Amino acid sequence: MSLITRNGEKMPVPRQRMIFTGVLLGAWLVAGLLELWPSYIFPTLPGVCSAIWRGIDRGTLPMAILGSMRRLAVGYSIALAAGIITGLLMAGMSWFKNTFGLLVLGLQTLPSICWLPLAILWFGLSEKAILFVVVMGAFLSIALAAEDGIRNTPKVYLQAARNLGASGFGLYRSVILPSAMPTLLTGMKLGWSFAWRSLMAGELIYAVPGLGFMLNMGRELNDMNQVVAVILVIMTIGLVTDKLFFSVLERSVRSRWGTVRS
């Protein structure tokens, strides 16, 4: 079935989405009203809504969101700084790339949550252990993208900049890093999604307050409505970050470079 109205015009995207969401929520509501499954197996729409409301009312949900976002922000910032520095080193010194670069490439194949047992042995069941996992999630892909972007700085930009008087740190700040931005951004986005996934996984085991912990709490209480409520919140945060942060950055890069959205 094509989404074309009677007069042959394509339906606008917001309306497509509204209808889709409406149908989905309606079907969910009806399925819940039929009471086919017990409430700890099948979450109901009103139940999930009230779980969200309860979370807000008691303050546990905002606390969990803030806790998770704070961990993510700290971990991601560390990963971003470390990743860019490592990328610069790998691009600048071939021996570093040949040795440490191989390690980075190898480690990147490792799902970052695999660091959690190690982190717990090092740091105990603590904030630091979770932070370590988040940093390891984002750091590697940011480092690889930074290296790629920096190494592929068109030579002619460097020549032009040096000719106009740029050198040393100025060359990095005004030419090499901005020129690497499109590639770096891809790595930042990938790194963010790795960090977010490993944060949630890490928080399942231990982190108060945090969304992952709240999710696990729902399981322990056999409260399916809370589980689904937290899943929805986690999804929403992911979507909002993508739209508010990365899409804005990508749009800015696209408008400068003139590359068309693929």
Add this chain to the structure above:
Amino acid sequence: MRIRSGEFVCLVGPSGCGKTTVLHLLAGLAEPSVGEVLADGSPILGPDPGRVLIFQEGALFPWLTVRANVEFGLRFKGVPKAERTVKVLELLEKVHLADFAHSWVHELSGGMKQKVALARALAVDPAVLLMDEPFGALDALTRDMLHDELQEIWGQSSKTVVFVTHNVREATVLGDRIIVMSRSPGRVLAEFEVDLPRPRHMADDGIMTIAGQVRAALER
């Protein structure tokens, strides 16, 4: 090869004869394997805003606006902000692109890009402008217009220009002197003085005559 101060010299030759290498040596972006390159009597040791190269493809920075591209060299010279703003606007007016100050590079046509590259080079007020086939990729109409603009800008300044091209007529229109180079080994084959009144145009009779002689030297 000697280039006098304030002179407009064109280097012509087949591709692969080392015209671009000569410019890179003069710009300090390459080092000679034998011999030396001197500027005002002292050897060229590296890039210097006193000798600015304009690349064939412009080499404008896509992450900066037109204005910021022109301003680039001034920032490294430590020129104060207010002064930079005035100077950039002045230069963009000179190349008739003031309306495009806030455009991104990809929004410009090929000819406009080269004019921005020229403005960016002029901003640091170099004594020597090195131009590497800057109009090679442009259509004939745009190129003729840029010939006029370049002759006018050069006429108002006292800059030395070394201009590389494989277009003999272009060299004759622009140059006070034409140096003809040969392919492997890259050597100077011949030199021609062009003593015609400016502004000159591609279709002028005098241009055609001298261009014919230059071409004959190239094909010898």
